Structures are given as structure tokens and as C-alpha cells.
Amino acid sequence: MSERKESMMELAEAYVLGELDATEQAEYEAFLHDDAQEKQRVTELRDTTGMLALAVRPAAPPTGMKGRILANVLGSSGAVDTQQGHEPEALLEQAKQTIEAEAIRRDAEERSNIIQATDAVQGSAGAKTSQGANVVSLPDRARDQTTASDSKKKLPSEARTDSEPRNLQARISRSLWAGAAALMAAAAVILAIYSGQLRSEMNEMRSNLTAMEQRASDMEQQLAAANEPAVGAQVDRTVALVGSEDDPNASGMAAMVQDETGTRLVVQASDLPALSGNEAYQVWLIKDGQPINAGTFLSGDGKGALTYTMEPGDYDMVAITLEPDAEGDQPRGRMVLTGALT
Template identity: 75%
Template sequence: MSERKESMMELAEAYVLGGLDEMEKAEYEAYLYENTEEQQRITELRDTTGMLALAVKPAAPPAGMKSRILANVLGSSGASNRTTEPANEQQGHGPEVLLEQARQTIEADSSRRAAEENVSQKADVVSLSERAQNRTAALGAEVAPLSKAQTDIEPRSAKARISRSLWAGAATLMAAAAVILAIYSGQLRSEMNEMRSNLTAMEQRTSDMQQQLAAVNEPAVGAQVDRTVALVGSEDDPNASGMAAMVQDDTGTRLVVQASDLPALSGSEAYQVWLIKDGQPINAGTFLSGDGKGALTYTMEPGDYDMVAITLEPDAEGDQPRGRMVLTGALT
């Protein structure tokens, strides 16, 4: 911030309250004319001052001050009258005497009004200090209360610091709210992207299952066995055995798997069949065994596959092998 802009901003509160001299007022109004941001700030300060005046109880002048001022004025006027009475008696009520009495009366009245205006201005300054303290407390700022003596001689720089503290507090709250909103928006976008991915995967699985179901419901015509493979048990399950056959008909190619002497299942476990090509497993479906026996049919894409395998999985929901190998058979 430039030095001139900072010095002009320090005059804003005094300008709203009419506390600038003619030179300062002219200089500030020249700056205000070419700065729209400062014009908006002056408008807000005037609105705030007007609203606070409705909520704060005005400070009354000290008790008895008006009576003392009037007594002094009346006493001075009485002394003037007593001074002029001998002259009146000697010289009569000529024009000079009347003019002197009028002048004294006007001076006494001016003194009285000046004293009353001084009391009113002090009360206004005290009220302004109280409104500034209330506004600072509402925004959470810790501004020490000003004494009446400090208020009477308070410099414009102190007012500027209070104003900047208030605006800085509001700006901090707005920045914090913007940061929280940005974090929440990012988390929401991430969750929505994850939900879209899960939905796409579910739709693909549903489509595959529907195609398989439709192929199973269609009666085979001209079925022909293309390849038959014996399935051999692993070292952990040497007694397990089975057979896998690839059958071609007018609807396509189907994999038919039969297995026996399988280990018993527990809980949510299931057997899963895999077609392996170039080291990548292709899910061919799952089945449950009864008395160690199980079977499965799978409509597959024609192609050169390296191996057929059956694994024991913790559940029937996997897309990649997670359990141990039970049966294998080479297709090459």
C-alpha cells in the first residue's frame, strides 16, 4: 500500500464525523473523487455510524453544567447592566447606550451557545468511542476501552488502526470460509468420480452376466467338442481332479468344467474358474461344490488360451485371483 493511500485512509473516520480542517478536507475529497473503492468505504462507514446511533444510549452532559453556564452568562449580563445604569442616568437612553447594550447581549448569547456546543461535541465524541468498542467486540477483536481523556485527544492514526483491525478481521473470516468451501468441493468431486467408476464397473458386469444368461438359455445346435483338458490337483490338494472342454456350436464357444474330490467350502468361500492367456487371468465364473463336486459353463471368446485353472477364493466377488490354486490344466 502506498504512503499517500495509507495517509488518506487514516482521514476517513474523521471526514465522516466532520473533524477535518479545510485543508485536510479539500485534500481528502480530491483523493476520494478519483478512488471508487474509498467512496464505497465512506458509504459503509456512514451507514454503520447511522445504525449504531440507533442502538447506543446517548451520553448526557455532566449534571448542572447547563445551570452553571447560564448562571455565568446571566451574571455577566447583570454586571454589564449595572455598569451601564449610571451612564444611562447621566446621559439618558441615547443611541450609543442602546447599541452598547445590544452588543453585550449578543456577546453573552454567543458565549452561552459556544459553551452548549462544546458540551454537545464532547458527548458526541464519548458516544462515538462507545460505538467503536461495541462494534470491535462483535467481530471478536480485542480493542482496549478508551478513557474519556484519551477520547478527547485521540489522534487520527489510532482511529485508522481500529478501522483496519475491523476490516482485517472480516477479511480473515471470509478467507477461512473460502478455504473450507474449496476443500469440501474437492472431496465431493473425488467421491462423485469414485461413484461413477463403481457404477461403470457394475454396469459392465451386469451386461456380461446378461449375455451369458442369454447364451445359456438358447438351445445349442451342431455342438462340437474342440478341445478337452484333464485338470490335475495341486500339491496341497492331490486328490482333486476334473475336466475342462471347449464346445463350439452356432451360438459361439463355451467352456464346460467339471470337478470332483474338491476340499469342502466354509463360510462365504467359492471356487472360481480362470482362463489364462499371456499370463493374464480371465474370470470365467464361480461355482459352489456339493460333496466335493462342482460344474460350470461359460460362454467365452474364441482365442488361443494357455491354461485353465480353478482357485479356492474367500468369496465369489473377486475379479483377480486371491486364493490358492486347486486344479490346473494346460491348453497348449
């Protein structure tokens, strides 16, 4: 244990009892700030000192003590005669005022002594530094402790005034954090909803893309089959096409041909009326009274032909109409050729 620590520990009892002067108290409090073990010992000493009052038996004050105390406080000689018009309550109030004035005076003296001691130590340190000797000054931490000790002597109203801005700032900070947390929670909920919707849309797009890829694959297979030469083609049905009353000279033939790739409708027509403008001939498969578009063709010298890959099934009729253009999904022009399949 160092010599300084031993000397500081010897001041513990005097510090607890308030017997140190300002310089010693400041130096000891600086030491106490850095030594947790010594701080614990001071706490225990204070607890022990506080319990001393409990060990004393209560005793009634001697007769006439009150008068003598008041007489000493008020500066009078002898006991106070309460029978000569001096009311005890008035004397007590006067004594209270005198005690308060004395306390204020002592506090001012202590402050003045601390300032003088600090100035003296600092002046001595400056002088020794200029002479090349070792510097001996009051530690900065001790001065901080002295300043902190002086600041503790603020009136309760001043302490409340200093703490109110901090409390207000703390409340504002808590409110801001609460608001930020609420905004973050709302943003998280919105983000979760948006993410769910986005995932649903992406799943639907994937399903549509898969369906489109499948249809494209089927179309490629059909196109490849159409480009391949027919193998084992067989005519399933043949029907003659007869001209209508307006076009009795028109004639034609429709055949259903099957091979390993499926069923095709082959249509051939002749002696057709000449086309004009955007007119075109359109072939229809009729089933249960509903026309199915089998494609369009243009005639040259009154002749035309068409092939159509069809779904197998029972159809009622094959018909050829003269349409104003090749863009229709339903018959719009007059009937030119017809043939029954049943």
C-alpha cells in the first residue's frame, strides 16, 4: 500500500464527521472518486454514524435550558424571563432568524476560504514552476470535486429549474422514438402486404408463362407436322359442294383426310364468281347450327382451294361464303357453295 493511500485512508473518519478543511476535503474526495474500496468504507462509516443516535436513551432537558439557550442566541445575559412580556413564540422566531443569518454568514466564509486556498495553491505552483522546482498543485479532479460540492449547495428551486429542461428533453426524445417505432411498424405492415401481392402476381405470371410456353410448344409441333410429308394418309369422308340459287354454276368438293398427324379438311372449288375489292371466300364447318371458321382463300379464274387442320368430330355441313373481306369471325356475306356431311 502506498504512503499516499495510507494518509488518505486516515482521513476517512474525519471526512464522515465533517472535520476536514476545504483543501483536505477536496483532495480526499478526489482520492475517493478513484478508489471503490475506500468509497465502500466511507459508506459503512456513514451508516454507523447514523446509528449512533439510536444508541442514546432519550432524556428530558434540564429545567430552564430553553431560556438559557434563547438568551445565548439573542446575546442577552442570564435566563429569559417569560413572565416579563417576552412570548416564547416570538423569541423562537427571532432565534430562528438569527440562526439562519449565522448559517448564511458561515457559508459565505467557507466559500471565501475555499477560493483563497485554491488561489494560494495555484500561485505557489506557478512560482515553483518558474524557479525550475517540482510543481505541487491542487489536482484538477479535486477542483472539479470542489466545484461539484459547491454546486450541490443550490437551492431546491434552482435544482428543479436545471432538471426541468432535461426532463422535457427526455420526454420529447421518448415521444420521437415512440413515433418512429409506430411509423416503422406501419411501414413493415404495408411492406408485408405489398410483398404478398407481388408474390401473388409473380405466381400468376409464372402460371401464364408456363401455359403460353405449352401452347407455343403445341403450335411448333403442329407446324412441324404440317411441314412433314403425310404418311399413310386416308380419306375418311368426301362430299360434293353444290352452288346456291344465285350461283348455280359454282361447284366444288370437300374431303376429310386422316394421317398420323391428325385430320385435315381439304376444300377445292371452281366456277366461282369473280372477286372485287377486298372480297374473299371463307370456308365454314357447321356443327349444331354454329359455324366454325376454317380459313379464307382468294380465287383466280374462278378457282380456289384450302386445307385446314381440324378437330375430329361429327360436323353437319361444309359451306363457302363470299365475304366483304378476310377478317370476319362470323358469316357476313351470301352462301355460294354447301355440302352436307351427314
